[in-house]
Amino acid sequence: MLAILAEVGATSLLGQTRGFTRLLPTLLCLGGYLVAFALLARVVTQVPVGIAYALWCGSGMVLVALAAWLLRGERLDGPALVGIGLILAGTLVIRLFSSVSAH
Numbered sequence: 001m002l003a004i005l006a007e008v009g010a011t012s013l014l015g016q017t018r019g020f021t022r023l024l025p026t027l028l029c030l031g032g033y034l035v036a037f038a039l040l041a042r043v044v045t046q047v048p049v050g051i052a053y054a055l056w057c058g059s060g061m062v063l064v065a066l067a068a069w070l071l072r073g074e075r076l077d078g079p080a081l082v083g084i085g086l087i088l089a090g091t092l093v094i095r096l097f098s099s100v101s102a103h
Helices: 002-017 022-043 050-070 078-099
Strands: none
Touching: 002 022, 002 050, 022 050, 050 078
């Protein structure tokens, strides 16, 4: 979960880096990605990489979309909401029902 949160934080900072031309947001963004990948590397010692990455990506996409909507007022139309719902459903199926995911 910490890997996911670090990735979501880093991704949320991408726009503030202005193409990596602003020092502090760039350092925070890159630091967040470094933490996220370091934590993900630890996770894959216990969980198959395909499952860990699917959970990390799916959860991250849903949380980034939610953060963009809540914090930046980015609009989500019907197809976007359906797609996000499908990603969330797939992530939950893996997490709750897969015998190879971490419990």
